[in-house]
Every structure is written in structure tokens, then in C-alpha cells.
Amino acid sequence: MPKPYLLTFALLLFMSTEQLVAQTVPTPKEHFGFDIGDNYQLATYTQTEAYFRKLATTSPRVKLVEIGKTEEGRPQLMLVVSSPENLKNLEKYKQISQRLAHAEGLTPAQAKSLAQEGKTVVWIDGGLHANEVVGAHQLIETAYDLATRKDAETNRILDNVIVLMTHANPDGQEIVTNWYMRDKDPLKRTTNGVPRLYNKYIGHDNNRDFYMLNMKESQNIGRQLFVEWLPQIMYNHHQTGPAGTVVAGPPYRDPFNYVFDPLIMTSLDAVGAAMHSRLIAEDKGGYTQRGGSVYSTWYNGGLRTTTYFHNMIGLLTEIIGNPTPMTIPLVPSRLLPNGDSPKPIVPQKWLFKQSIDYSVSLNYAVLNYAQRYSDELLYNMYVMGKNSIDRGSKDYWTMSPKRVEDINADFAKDRKTAATPAPGGFERGGGAMPVKYYDTVMKAPALRDARGYILSADQPDFTTAVKFLNALIRTGIVVQKATTGFSVNGKTYPKGSYVVKTDQAFRPHILDMFEPQDHPNDFKYPGGPPIAPYDAAGWTLAYMMNVKFDRVLEDFNGPFVKQAYGELQKAEPAALKSASGYTLSAASNDSYEVVNELLKAGIAVSRNTADGSFYVAGSAKSTLDKAIKELGVRVTPAASKPKSLQAIKPAKIALYDQYGGSMPSGWIRWMMEQYQFNVTVIYPPDIDAGGLKAKYDAIIFPDGAIPALQTNANAGFGGRGGAGPKPEDVPEEYRKQLGRLTPAKSIPELEKFMKEGGDIIAIGSSTNLAFHLKLPLRNAIVEMGPNGEERRLPDEKYYIPGSVLQVNYDTKNPANWGMEDLGDLYFDNSPVFKISPDAVADGRIKPLAWFGSATPLRSGWAWGQAYLKDGVAAFEAPIGKGRLVAFGPEITFRAQTHGTFKLLFNQLYTTK
Structure with missing residues (x-):
């Protein structure tokens, strides 16, 4: 057969093979029984997992990777999608991505060569916030499209891009879908009112865990993003778009964080323009950006935002959409085109399928950009990495608002004492400030x-x-x-x-x-x-x-x-010598875990009342040896038995939660498990039923549990309201969790609990309990209003969003054992108190932590921080035989604030 005919025959054979493979890939409808985006239909994760496995076995473009287990034990899956040829060489392309991202030992010429050889790596996830159901379902639809489509654009994408399609929250999809689909009547289906958090412990806060990586899902994702693949672009799908729009996306509003490379910002502009332009070209209006939404690039810790600090182009879209048809409302201010929203959308009925279509278009816009600018994206990641290495290898000063203030202050100080006006009429805008004022700040060695x-x-x-x-x-x-x-x-x-x-x-x-x-x-x-x-x-x-x-x-x-990339470390203290007794420092959080294991083993433990350290007899050596090996805890042989010891035993601990799940409570529950505290979760009906002291020694109320007493300035600090769902709308197993705490029924039972010897630990707005108990204190953040009555300070005068502040501690109080005189804590417009001097003098209230400075800000933003001076952040108050221990700041915030964990742990033992 002549060569041209052989070539034609081979081509036809190849095309037939491709068509045969494509025919064996099941469509979503063939697998799920409905098209993705059909009204009133959602897929479970069980179904989705099975479909992803089918894609991997039927399409030569798809490889399935299990990146780990979830908190509930499900496999967390990532689909690696690319051309069959690329899939054969994944390790090679992964190593190129790693080398360029790390930028170590590479010259620009070498980096350019690798960028030409490599493939852009693009991450696309879905389902992180499980009640935002578009995310997981667009992942299914896009995976099918990439696995089967044969158009020129898809082929170019597959040839030049490696797509990592990752399910961010398998447990949540299972929970939310089962809840939505439970009603046989489609018109009654809703994603509202899910009985529990859709991430085992933390629900919505799973998108605040990506610099801490506490949760298994976060760890699985973090390893792929930051250790294994280091994608040049990552795309994080969310809901919901601002009212009157369809989707909010990049670029984002200011401020951006001053530490990351400016190439991040220009890259966000470029990719955002590609996304926005594609929608407009497809006559899909309603995209908004920058000031059209609330999203910025300041924060670290989100799945998208942590990537900026790793030189990755992190994309976030927030889109509308629900399997139950919805309506885009009329928002007149959104109708006029502007730079943030050049193609507004008019009010109209909106179907789930439209949101899926938008999401697929946005994915394709990102992937098309990635394939067109593959070498540039790879090389720019190297450039940002090299910039960082260079900056860290020499004297470098990072600009920030404080530095600008210092420059202006130096100039103003000199102008105040100068005999002549500034040259060039600077104060009238007619000239430049002399450069020496920049140099005195931005070249100061100490800065x-x-x-x-x-x-x-x-x-x-x-x-x-x-x-x-x-x-x-x-x-x-x-x-x-x-x-x-x-x-x-x-x-x-x-x-x-x-x-x-x-x-x-x-x-x-x-x-x-x-x-x-x-x-x-x-x-x-x-x-x-x-x-x-x-x-x-x-x-x-x-x-x-x-x-x-x-x-x-x-x-x-x-x-x-x-140490190798990704290689976790462990403390390695010296081996323990035999002794008659041993001490564990109260300054170490892990000492409490060891103590809990000792107590569970029936080993006697005491606390030294001089400093709060723990003491155990020499017979505990084998258990302590295990703790040293597993945890790295430092244990010290005691030269002699301390003179003042107090025996302790585990408190019977209850932790408050509510129907639907409280994220602050969930974080504490996770902490309790990590540090081996036994906790019983209780709900409003458990409290209202009474008899609490017979069951518990201590009850923890996280932020949001105790309602405010009234609406005036000194009556409280907010709190979660609302009656919750009706019992008939809730499965039987969850009805015992319904309700909210009330002043009429719940507060008397809590007061009785304390009077009978119980301890209540109230955190954040749950310190409202102090006002219900009519303790002699008041809100510290107030001013005198024009009517002669105190009112809360307006935000224009006092505003401290989540930031790190410094407080003074009474280290002699057993509640604070292990703390230092000064310490940092997380503060988010948190409760602060003024306490009656008489109440302090006679011991009715004992301050535990207070603001001894008018400038306590350590990190963040504290407008009007001087108002905090002498305000009390934490206190304890004897109530009958028990106590109220109140912490205004969230001392357990997102299980990140390890420096204040001991403030909770110290309250969880009893000597009675």
C-alpha cells in the first residue's frame, strides 16, 4: 500500500479509536440519571466518586488520584486531566513545576528553557462550601467536557495544560445533597436548615484553615498545592454573587497584602480580563469585579488567598445558582454599566443550568489563557520566586502604611521647627518632599x-x-x-x-x-x-x-x-532519667494532653500551687516515656516533692452546641479531641431540662451562644438569635437539638448550676451571661450620648476587626497558670468590660486579663485603640459554690490561637 494511503488509514484508525473511547465515557445523565444543572436535582458525593472513577477508567485523558481521607473517612479525589501523552510524563512536568516555583539554583536562561518544556498546571476545585452547590456540580460537568470534547480549543488545552480537578469537601456534598433530596416533592426541596456542619468540625470555616491546615481535607489540599504540584493558577469556586449580578470575580478590590510580589496583581488583572471577556463574548452578562464586590487580596488563610503568598494566581468566583429556580432581583444601582460591571444583567428568572454553563465558560477561559500563555505563566512563577530569594538575600525594606506615616511624621516634625517653608511649596502640592525623608525610614538599618x-x-x-x-x-x-x-x-x-x-x-x-x-x-x-x-x-x-x-x-x-520539602518535624527532648517524681510545665500546651492520658490511666496528678506545673510520682515513668516519644513533651525529674500540691481529677465537661452546628463550638470540640479532654456536647433542651450539676462540673459556651440581655449600651454584645426550624420540619434524631437559650428558662438553670458548684466558661459574646446575672460591670466601649445616656462607640471612632492585641495577665491566678505577664490574643471587636472597683476589692470579680496600654495593637488594624486602656478582657466571678470565667476575646479562635489555649484548659480540672 503506498505511503499516503498508509498515513490516511492510520489517521482513520486513530480517529475511530478516539471516537470509540469517547463513546464509552458515560455522560452525566447516563450515570446520575439527570443532566448536571437540571432543576431540583443534586448529586451525592457517593455518586460523584463513582462517576470520577468511571471517567478515569474510560477516558485516556483522565487519571484518578486519592489525595487522602476526609475527617469522616471518605476518599478525597483529584482528577488529573490532560492529553494521554502528558499523562505518561506527569512526573516530569511536576518536577518542572516544582523547580520553577522554588527558583533555586536556576538562571533566567535555564528557567526559560524549562518554561518552554513544561506544561501549565491549573487547579480547579469545587464543593469547599457544600451548601454552595454550583461548585461541586460544575466540577462534574467540566470534567466530562474535558474528558470527551474534541474541539480545537479543548485539544489545545489538553496538549498544553495539566488540570488538577479536586473535590474540596466530599463529606459536605454528601450531607447537603442528602438533605436537599430528602423530600419527594421537588417543590419542597431546600438546602437551608441542614442539621449539622457540612465539614465535620468547622463547616464554613474550612475556607479559613489554609495557613494552619488543621483539618485533614486542608492538609490533603495543601500538600498538592504547596508541596507536590505548585500550580501556576488555582481556581476556587464559590457562591453567591452580589445581589443584582450573576458572578463576582477577579480582579479584586484593594487593599492587597504588601508582602507579595506585584506580579500577582497584574496577573490577576490579566486572567480576570480573560474570564470577563469570555462571558461577554458569549453574551453572558452580570460579571462584576473590584469595587463591585467585597472580595480583596489582603487576607491569608483562605484556599484561594494563601496561594498569593506562594506566587500562585489565586482565582475566586462567587456565583449565584440553586437547583430550585431563583430570581435575579432588581437592584437599580447595578443596572448602569461601569468599569467594574460593563455588561450588567437585568432582573429575570434564573436556572441552575445557567450557573453551570457560566462556570464551565469561566473554567474554559482560565484554561484557554493558561494554554496560550503557558511559557509566560511558568516563567513568571520563577521570576516571583527569584525575586523573593533576592530580597531575602540582601537588605530589603517592605513598604507599609506605618512606613508612610513615619515619613510624613518626620517631615511634619522638621516643618514645625523650620524657619522657612519647604522647598518647592510642598505643602501647596507644588513640589516633591525631599528624598531624605524616604531615606531616614526606608533605609534605616533597624527597619x-x-x-x-x-x-x-x-x-x-x-x-x-x-x-x-x-x-x-x-x-x-x-x-x-x-x-x-x-x-x-x-x-x-x-x-x-x-x-x-x-x-x-x-x-x-x-x-x-x-x-x-x-x-x-x-x-x-x-x-x-x-x-x-x-x-x-x-x-x-x-x-x-x-x-x-x-x-x-x-x-x-x-x-x-x-529539611526536605513537606517533611514534618517533631521535638526530641532528652530521654527521661529515673526519679522519685516528675514535673510538666504549665507553659506547654502538650503537658495538658499528657496529664489527661495519665488521669485516664488512673495515675494520680497534682498541681504545684506555686506555678501551676503538674507533678506525678516516679511510678508514671513508662507513661511519660511514651509521651516524650510520641509528643516530644519535655518532662523534668523533680529534685524533691513540691511543698504545696493540689490533687486534680478530670472535670465532667459539657460543650454547648445548637441545631445546624456552631463553628466556634466545632473548633473547640476538635481541640478537645486533640488534647484528650472528654467532652459531652449539649444543646438548649439539655440546659432547660435542668439538673446540670449532677451531670457536669464545667460547661463551655463558645461565642454566639448566650443572647444579649437588652439593646442598650451596657446590656451585652450580640449573640445568635432566631427560633430555628419547626420540629415537624426536622428528622426525629435532630429534634432534641432544637431551640435557643432564653433569659426566662435557660439563664436560671445556668445560675443554679454555678451556685451548686459548677463552672461556666463563657467566650466572646457568651460573656453576655454576666449581664443576665447582674454582675457589677459594664461595657467598656461606650461614650456619653447627647441625651446624657451612654451609648456604644460608633465605628467611626472605634473599630477593631480581627487583629492581634496584647494584654496583661494576672499570672498568680490559677485560671492563668502557664501564661506570661504580657501575651498576645486574637481580638475581633470583642467584649471589653469596666468593673466596679468595689467588686474587685471585695473579690466579687477578679480580673484575669486587661489592656494595660493605650496602644495594644500587635498586628492588624485597631482604629481608636486608646479606648481599650484599662478595659478588662477576661475575669472570673464566684457564683455560689461555682464560678463564671469569662473571656471576651475568642481564646480558641479557629484552633489557631495556641497561645491562649491554656486559658481554657486550666478550667477543665476539678479539685472537688
Whole structure:
């Protein structure tokens, strides 16, 4: 047969094979029984998992990877989608992506060569917030399209892009879908009123866990993003779009975080333009960006936002859509075209399928951009990494609002004492400020960025410091460990200490975890109300975990060994010598876990009333040896038995929750499991039934549990309201959880519980209980109104969104054992109190923590912080034979605030 005919025959054979394979890939309707986007239909994760497995076995374009198990034990799946040829060489392309992202030892020429050779890696996820049902379902539809479509665009994408399609919350999809589909009447189906959190412990907060990586799902995702694949683009699907629009997407509003590379911002502009333009070209209106929505790029910790600090282009869209048809409402201010929304959408009925179609178009816009600019995306990630390495290898100063204020202050100070006006008429806008004012701040040696951080192995809570390091390691940061003792700047550090240097590609994330965030003063207009940051304003993790570290401003070296990417660390204290007794420091969080294991084993434990440390007899050595091996906890042989010991035993602990699940309660439940505290979860009917002291020694009320007493300034701090669903609308097994706490029925039972000897630990707005009990205190954040009555300070005068503040502690009080005189805590417009001096003097109320400074801000934004001076952040009050222990700030916030965990733990033992 002549060669042209052979070629034609081979081509026909290839096409026939492709068509045959495509025919064997089941459509979503063939598998699920409905088309994705059909009204009143949702898929479970069980069905979705089975479908993804079918795609992987029937399409040569799809590889299935199980990236780990979920908190409820389901497999968490990632589909790797690309051309068959690329799938054969995945390891090669993964290594190219890693090398370019890390940028270590690569010249620009080498990087360009690798960028030409590599394939763009694009992450697309869905389902993180499970009640935002578009996300998981667009993932199914897009996976099918990429597995089967044969158009030129899809082929180009498959040839040039490796797509990581990851289900972000399998447990949640199963919970929400089963809830929605439970009613046989489609018209009655709803995603509202789900009985429990759609992520086992934390629900919606699963998108606030990505610098901490506490949850299994977060850890699974973090490993793929920051250690394994390091995609150039990641796309995080969410709901819902602002009223009067269909979808909000990139680019986002200011402020952006000052530590990450400016290429992140211009890249967001470019990819956002591609997404927006595609929708308009397809006559799909209703996209809004920048000031058209609330989303910014300031916060770290979200699935999308943490990627910015790793030089990845993190995309977020928030789209409308529900399997139950909905309506786009009339919002007149959204109708006029502008730069944020050039193609508005008119009010209309909206179907689920339209949202799926929009989402697929947006995915294709991102993937098409990725294939067209593949080498540029790969190379730019290298450029950002190299920039970070260069900045961490020399003297460098990061600009921030505080630095601008310092420049202006220096100039104003000189102008005040100057005999002549500034040259060029600066004060009239006619000239430039002399450059010396920039130099005095931005070239000041003391204001340089750190070259590195040293975490000494002899710090009081080293195991928590190692947990902090492991959070960094899980996000791709390189740490180094000292093989012997060493000295830097005249200070000596022991063997086993750790070093984190900033001359690495993900330097922005390192700075963000060690250094304070400096959020700008962001107001709608001068003198107007503040613009709320999207989530927190400050979150410096080293501060919240009370990690002790030294900032080193010059280059330094020592007997350091780099730990492998992703290799978790463990403290390794010296082996325990035999002794008559042992002590465990109250300063170490993990001491409490060891104590709980000892108590469960029936081993006697006491506390030294001089400093709160724990004491056990020498017979506990075998259990302590195990704790040293597993946890790395430091145990000290006691030279002699302490003179003042108080025997302790585990308290019978109850933790309040409510129907639908409380995220603050869920975080505490997770913490209790980690530290081996036994906890019983209780609900409003359990409290209203009474008899609490016979069952429990202590009850924990997280933020949002106790309602406010009244609406005036001194009556409380908000709290969760609403009656909840009707019993007939709830499955029988959940009806015992219904209801809310009420002043008439619940508060008397709580007061009785304390009078009979029980302890209540109230956190955040649950400190409202103090007002119900008519304790002699009041809200500290008030002013005198024009009518002569106190009123809460308006936001224009006082506004402290989530930030890190410093407080003073009474370290002699057993409630604070293990704390230091000064400490950092997380504060989010939290309750602050003024206490009657007489009540303090006669012991009716004992302050535990207070603001001793007019400038307590450590990280974030604190407008009007001087109002906090002398305000009480935490107190205890004897109530009969029991106590109320109240913490205004959320001391357990998202299980990130390890530095204040002990404030809760200390209340969970009894001596009675």
C-alpha cells in the first residue's frame, strides 16, 4: 500500500479509536440519571466518586488520584486531566513545576528553557462550601467536557495544560445533597436548615484553615498545592454573587497584602480580563469585579488567598445558582454599566443550568489563557520566586502604611521647627518632599526585613513552636535544623533549634506568619465609617501561637541542615532519667494532653500551687516515656516533692452546641479531641431540662451562644438569635437539638448550676451571661450620648476587626497558670468590660486579663485603640459554690490561637 494511503488509514484508525473511547465515557445523565444543572436535582458525593472513577477508567485523558481521607473517612479525589501523552510524563512536568516555583539554583536562561518544556498546571476545585452547590456540580460537568470534547480549543488545552480537578469537601456534598433530596416533592426541596456542619468540625470555616491546615481535607489540599504540584493558577469556586449580578470575580478590590510580589496583581488583572471577556463574548452578562464586590487580596488563610503568598494566581468566583429556580432581583444601582460591571444583567428568572454553563465558560477561559500563555505563566512563577530569594538575600525594606506615616511624621516634625517653608511649596502640592525623608525610614538599618528567624529549642513551649513550624512546612516552606549548639549575634542556641531563612521562593508567606500585618486605615470617605476587611485584618501566626523567635537582620550561618520539602518535624527532648517524681510545665500546651492520658490511666496528678506545673510520682515513668516519644513533651525529674500540691481529677465537661452546628463550638470540640479532654456536647433542651450539676462540673459556651440581655449600651454584645426550624420540619434524631437559650428558662438553670458548684466558661459574646446575672460591670466601649445616656462607640471612632492585641495577665491566678505577664490574643471587636472597683476589692470579680496600654495593637488594624486602656478582657466571678470565667476575646479562635489555649484548659480540672 503506498505511503499516503498508509498515513490516511492510520489517521482513520486513530480517529475511530478516539471516537470509540469517547463513546464509552458515560455522560452525566447516563450515570446520575439527570443532566448536571437540571432543576431540583443534586448529586451525592457517593455518586460523584463513582462517576470520577468511571471517567478515569474510560477516558485516556483522565487519571484518578486519592489525595487522602476526609475527617469522616471518605476518599478525597483529584482528577488529573490532560492529553494521554502528558499523562505518561506527569512526573516530569511536576518536577518542572516544582523547580520553577522554588527558583533555586536556576538562571533566567535555564528557567526559560524549562518554561518552554513544561506544561501549565491549573487547579480547579469545587464543593469547599457544600451548601454552595454550583461548585461541586460544575466540577462534574467540566470534567466530562474535558474528558470527551474534541474541539480545537479543548485539544489545545489538553496538549498544553495539566488540570488538577479536586473535590474540596466530599463529606459536605454528601450531607447537603442528602438533605436537599430528602423530600419527594421537588417543590419542597431546600438546602437551608441542614442539621449539622457540612465539614465535620468547622463547616464554613474550612475556607479559613489554609495557613494552619488543621483539618485533614486542608492538609490533603495543601500538600498538592504547596508541596507536590505548585500550580501556576488555582481556581476556587464559590457562591453567591452580589445581589443584582450573576458572578463576582477577579480582579479584586484593594487593599492587597504588601508582602507579595506585584506580579500577582497584574496577573490577576490579566486572567480576570480573560474570564470577563469570555462571558461577554458569549453574551453572558452580570460579571462584576473590584469595587463591585467585597472580595480583596489582603487576607491569608483562605484556599484561594494563601496561594498569593506562594506566587500562585489565586482565582475566586462567587456565583449565584440553586437547583430550585431563583430570581435575579432588581437592584437599580447595578443596572448602569461601569468599569467594574460593563455588561450588567437585568432582573429575570434564573436556572441552575445557567450557573453551570457560566462556570464551565469561566473554567474554559482560565484554561484557554493558561494554554496560550503557558511559557509566560511558568516563567513568571520563577521570576516571583527569584525575586523573593533576592530580597531575602540582601537588605530589603517592605513598604507599609506605618512606613508612610513615619515619613510624613518626620517631615511634619522638621516643618514645625523650620524657619522657612519647604522647598518647592510642598505643602501647596507644588513640589516633591525631599528624598531624605524616604531615606531616614526606608533605609534605616533597624527597619530592615529579617534575613531569617531562629526558634530556640529551649523555649517554654517548644512543642507548640514545632507545630507552628509544621504549619509552615505543610505550605511548602523550607526550615533548617541545628545539628549542634550555635551562636548568632552573641546569643547561644541549643542543638535542635530551628531556623527559617527568608531567601526562599515563598518569602511572602514567611513574612506573613512571623511579622505583623499593617492594615491601612480604610474608610468609605474621610470621617466616614470603616470598610470592613474581608475576614481578618491581622493574624500573625507566630504571635497567636506564642512562639518565641529572634529576628536576624544580617545574613547568618551555622550547623544547619535543610529539611526536605513537606517533611514534618517533631521535638526530641532528652530521654527521661529515673526519679522519685516528675514535673510538666504549665507553659506547654502538650503537658495538658499528657496529664489527661495519665488521669485516664488512673495515675494520680497534682498541681504545684506555686506555678501551676503538674507533678506525678516516679511510678508514671513508662507513661511519660511514651509521651516524650510520641509528643516530644519535655518532662523534668523533680529534685524533691513540691511543698504545696493540689490533687486534680478530670472535670465532667459539657460543650454547648445548637441545631445546624456552631463553628466556634466545632473548633473547640476538635481541640478537645486533640488534647484528650472528654467532652459531652449539649444543646438548649439539655440546659432547660435542668439538673446540670449532677451531670457536669464545667460547661463551655463558645461565642454566639448566650443572647444579649437588652439593646442598650451596657446590656451585652450580640449573640445568635432566631427560633430555628419547626420540629415537624426536622428528622426525629435532630429534634432534641432544637431551640435557643432564653433569659426566662435557660439563664436560671445556668445560675443554679454555678451556685451548686459548677463552672461556666463563657467566650466572646457568651460573656453576655454576666449581664443576665447582674454582675457589677459594664461595657467598656461606650461614650456619653447627647441625651446624657451612654451609648456604644460608633465605628467611626472605634473599630477593631480581627487583629492581634496584647494584654496583661494576672499570672498568680490559677485560671492563668502557664501564661506570661504580657501575651498576645486574637481580638475581633470583642467584649471589653469596666468593673466596679468595689467588686474587685471585695473579690466579687477578679480580673484575669486587661489592656494595660493605650496602644495594644500587635498586628492588624485597631482604629481608636486608646479606648481599650484599662478595659478588662477576661475575669472570673464566684457564683455560689461555682464560678463564671469569662473571656471576651475568642481564646480558641479557629484552633489557631495556641497561645491562649491554656486559658481554657486550666478550667477543665476539678479539685472537688
